[in-house]
Amino acid sequence: MPGILPILGANARQAVDSLARARLRTALGLVGIMIGISSVIAMVSLGEIAKEQARRQFEALGTDVLLVRTLTTMAGSQAISLADAIGLAEAVPAVAEAAPRILGHGEFRHAGRKVGQGRVQGVTAAFASINRMSLQAGRFVSLLDADRHFCVVGAAVADAMRQGGARRIVGETLEVGDILFTVVGVLDPRPENYALPVQVEADQSVFVPIGAAGRVADNPAIELAVARSSAGVDYRAAVADIRSWFRGRSPDLQLDIITAKELIAQMEAQMQTFALLLGSVGSISLVVGGIGIMNIMLVSVAERRREIAIRRALGARRRDIQSQFLIESVILTLAGGLLGILLGLAATWAICRFTGWEFLISGMSVASGLGTAAAAGLFFGFQPARQAARLDPIAGLQAE
Amino acid sequence: MTAPRGALRLIDVRKSYRVGPVTTEVLRGVDLEIGAGDLVSIMGPSGSGKTTLMNIVGLLDRPSTGRHVLDGRDVSGLGDDALSRLRNAHVGFVFQAFHLLPRLTAAENVCVPLVYRGTGRRKALGRARAILERVGMGDRLEHRPDQLSGGQKQRVAIARALVGLPALLLADEPTGALDADTADETMGLLLELNAEQGVTVLIITHDPAVARCCTRRMRIDGGQLHEEDSRPPGSAGSTAPRRA
Ligand SMILES: Nc1ncnc2c1ncn2[C@@H]1O[C@H](COP(=O)(O)OP(=O)(O)OP(=O)(O)O)[C@@H](O)[C@H]1O
Numbered sequence A: 001m002p003g004i005l006p007i008l009g010a011n012a013r014q015a016v017d018s019l020a021r022a023r024l025r026t027a028l029g030l031v032g033i034m035i036g037i038s039s040v041i042a043m044v045s046l047g048e049i050a051k052e053q054a055r056r057q058f059e060a061l062g063t064d065v066l067l068v069r070t071l072t073t074m075a076g077s078q079a080i081s082l083a084d085a086i087g088l089a090e091a092v093p094a095v096a097e098a099a100p101r102i103l104g105h106g107e108f109r110h111a112g113r114k115v116g117q118g119r120v121q122g123v124t125a126a127f128a129s130i131n132r133m134s135l136q137a138g139r140f141v142s143l144l145d146a147d148r149h150f151c152v153v154g155a156a157v158a159d160a161m162r163q164g165g166a167r168r169i170v171g172e173t174l175e176v177g178d179i180l181f182t183v184v185g186v187l188d189p190r191p192e193n194y195a196l197p198v199q200v201e202a203d204q205s206v207f208v209p210i211g212a213a214g215r216v217a218d219n220p221a222i223e224l225a226v227a228r229s230s231a232g233v234d235y236r237a238a239v240a241d242i243r244s245w246f247r248g249r250s251p252d253l254q255l256d257i258i259t260a261k262e263l264i265a266q267m268e269a270q271m272q273t274f275a276l277l278l279g280s281v282g283s284i285s286l287v288v289g290g291i292g293i294m295n296i297m298l299v300s301v302a303e304r305r306r307e308i309a310i311r312r313a314l315g316a317r318r319r320d321i322q323s324q325f326l327i328e329s330v331i332l333t334l335a336g337g338l339l340g341i342l343l344g345l346a347a348t349w350a351i352c353r354f355t356g357w358e359f360l361i362s363g364m365s366v367a368s369g370l371g372t373a374a375a376a377g378l379f380f381g382f383q384p385a386r387q388a389a390r391l392d393p394i395a396g397l398q399a400e
Numbered sequence B: 001m002t003a004p005r006g007a008l009r010l011i012d013v014r015k016s017y018r019v020g021p022v023t024t025e026v027l028r029g030v031d032l033e034i035g036a037g038d039l040v041s042i043m044g045p046s047g048s049g050k051t052t053l054m055n056i057v058g059l060l061d062r063p064s065t066g067r068h069v070l071d072g073r074d075v076s077g078l079g080d081d082a083l084s085r086l087r088n089a090h091v092g093f094v095f096q097a098f099h100l101l102p103r104l105t106a107a108e109n110v111c112v113p114l115v116y117r118g119t120g121r122r123k124a125l126g127r128a129r130a131i132l133e134r135v136g137m138g139d140r141l142e143h144r145p146d147q148l149s150g151g152q153k154q155r156v157a158i159a160r161a162l163v164g165l166p167a168l169l170l171a172d173e174p175t176g177a178l179d180a181d182t183a184d185e186t187m188g189l190l191l192e193l194n195a196e197q198g199v200t201v202l203i204i205t206h207d208p209a210v211a212r213c214c215t216r217r218m219r220i221d222g223g224q225l226h227e228e229d230s231r232p233p234g235s236a237g238s239t240a241p242r243r244a
């Protein structure tokens, strides 16, 4: 069997040349393929990105984090009591750690100068460990601080204090609202991960002992409790245990318990919505584009009957002609596919901006985009190529 | 290969076309025997079946009935792929309308038969250059057909027909689209190549002057082929109508 490679090489050169000549038609056919492939790219990319996002969530927080909130904490409604929130970990074996939070908001001043504005969070030591917060100096607040006016500042607040001339932040006095606090610790910078169940916003915040939070928060009720389930405990069992324990303590409490697993599931559902949308847009435009390509190829075959006949007279077999036209349509769809990859990555980037997921380029999506493009070229080019291969060379030679 | 290449026999070949309800028999029992290295002309009125016959001889078309023997091998029953391979290896076509591929350069046109037998591009281009030089087109390798004159196009076409070293060169009115001087030059080239390379040449023509250059002359009429007076081979070269 003589090498097939020279034939394929010659076919590819021929294909590029003849496509370049039919510019307008080619451009129109490319658009459909381009949109189709870009949807494939976006679909696969988002799948990968969501997976990566979930992986990071596992890494940052673990899947054992639970968020316990009361459904309403406005005046008159029930709130979680501090004793219950703290007692949760000891009373319920499925819970390893529990950290309640009282949330306020305020302006921070140091030496008469404003150094920030943000959350004032009344917490216990468990809050820092569950949320993986680390200190660059000093210590975190704890229950042992009771209602004393100690505070731990976020990295951005500390920076602002340094700009105002503070040397050692620990030991400085910070005005929170109009109450004076002594700084006992400084946090490391902590990038916020919006995929996590708890929004901490550590950098712009000031953390105070939960017992002192009542002095600075407008609503001194416990807003939420972050908990970590014990190792080896199924999160559903932990949720059930928490509910039954709180029911025993305060039967009227309306609890909302969110788990990391549920958040991941939510994200996956969101991802699947995109995938479905993109999948249908993608397959419709692939079909439309593919029919366009098929049309281009049929016109091309009709226009080149004489060329085909000459090639047959010179010894081309039917399969040589067929592969020539198949290569041509694959080159066409691959060109559309390359443009589609660019468009698809741009669309993915935009969706990531919208959802707050972190954009990344997945090699898998590029590969599947190119694969789909090539497959579309073969599929929609098949009929025209077959037609070309079956043309009668004698009629073609007589055609003028 | 020891058997002479380029010998062929047609035995009682018939070809009929059916258009609607009417069946027309174009070839009605053609017998033809051509030896390796023969230089044969076929004349006949328009529509007499010359091109039909050539297509059958060149394995592009199949007879309705009858046998076709090429160098002692019956090729009547071969399939399409086998016929294509044989055409590629065995036959070179030269057409009245040149039939060069318009988008390819002269050299690339000449490469096409080699590409279909799997020759690499570089090697094929080398062979193409050599044969284009032989037909006097060595300085037009990169020209496209629309940049060539009629005579030049036909030289490229002859080069393409011969690049694969076929045993059989089939020319259907090769000078039909050329002026008298160019026609003479083209015929001269075909005669030279026949003498030089021993390739069997079959020329279809309307021009008695072209026919006179050939060692064997045939006429087709009424669907049948008759040989006219034959001259002994060997006296052909001296009568080449080459005008210097
Ligand atoms: N595909 C076909 N279908 C029907 N009839 C055909 C077909 N091809 C050729 N014929 C008929 O066969 C006859 C011979 O045609 P052919 O082309 O062989 O003639 P020719 O001798 O080459 O003529 P010319 O000198 O004009 O080229 C013509 O009458 C033509 O109408």
Ligand SMILES: [Mg+2]
Residues within 6 Å of the ligand: B050, B051, B052, B172
């Ligand atoms: Mg004819």
